[in-house]
Amino acid sequence: MYTEDDLQPISALQHLAFCERQWALIYLEGLWAENRLTVEGRHLHEHVHDAGNEAREDVRVTRGLHVRSFRLGLSGIADVVEFRRCARDDGTALAGLPGRWMPFPVEYKRGRPKRDRCDEVQLCAQALCIEEMLGCSVPEGAMFYGATRRRLAVAFSAGLRAHTEALAARVHELVREGRSPPPVYTKACDNCSLVEQCLPKALGAERRSARIYLSRAIAAMVRERQEGPDA
Numbered sequence: 001m002y003t004e005d006d007l008q009p010i011s012a013l014q015h016l017a018f019c020e021r022q023w024a025l026i027y028l029e030g031l032w033a034e035n036r037l038t039v040e041g042r043h044l045h046e047h048v049h050d051a052g053n054e055a056r057e058d059v060r061v062t063r064g065l066h067v068r069s070f071r072l073g074l075s076g077i078a079d080v081v082e083f084r085r086c087a088r089d090d091g092t093a094l095a096g097l098p099g100r101w102m103p104f105p106v107e108y109k110r111g112r113p114k115r116d117r118c119d120e121v122q123l124c125a126q127a128l129c130i131e132e133m134l135g136c137s138v139p140e141g142a143m144f145y146g147a148t149r150r151r152l153a154v155a156f157s158a159g160l161r162a163h164t165e166a167l168a169a170r171v172h173e174l175v176r177e178g179r180s181p182p183p184v185y186t187k188a189c190d191n192c193s194l195v196e197q198c199l200p201k202a203l204g205a206e207r208r209s210a211r212i213y214l215s216r217a218i219a220a221m222v223r224e225r226q227e228g229p230d231a
């Protein structure tokens with residue numbers, strides 16, 4: 001179990017899932033490239049949180065809910081959690097209300113659905129936190145994308161849960177190691193907001209040529225020892 005001081009932000013998981021070096025540049029080295037997209041994203045979250053809570057007949061809506069898990073060492077803010085009245089025993093109780101209620105987290109993103117699972121991981125981490133805090137089940141949630149203005153249902157499958165838990169464990173491992181991995185250019189770099197600071201092509205090439213120089217120097221030394229200096 002982790003303590004309060006160990007908790008890492010849930011938002012870190014999506015950066016880690018995208019690229020370990022991107023995570024390290026942001027969370028270890030304090031680099032953050034603010035651009036139009038990140039500013040719009042921040043405003044969207046603030047707007048959602050400011051909308052306040054809501055009560056409908058069979059649904060209670062909570063916005064900007066602080067969540068945390070000491071088992072995974074994570075904390076964050078869930079944009080929206082709908083508590084839906086349910087007939088299941090594994091829902092949670094709500095103060096002053098009869099029956100059981102099933103939490104349903106909804107995460108807001110300004111863009112479109114992505115091909116990778118970075119957004120789903122973030123939502124799943126919120127679900128795992130809520131399960132631990134309330135001692136109930138959270139079987140599914142949804143992503144809301146600003147560009148399509150649609151919700152996309154996300155089932156918290158065993159596979160998604162295992163992936164999320166593995167990323168949480170990896171965050172803590174990297175925090176303990178405390179050093180940034182070297183840059184390795186991949187296609188992901190073309191969509192990375194930190195490409196200007198990371199310089200994966202230039203630094204990657206530099207590291208490669210240093211490695212080649214070193215391995216050639218070592219090979220020459222070994223040869224000289226085996227054959228003698230005059231060979």
Ligand code: SF4
Nearest residue numbers: 019022189192195198
């Ligand atoms: S530019 Fe590429 S290697 Fe560097 S942080 Fe971004 S994705 Fe990772």
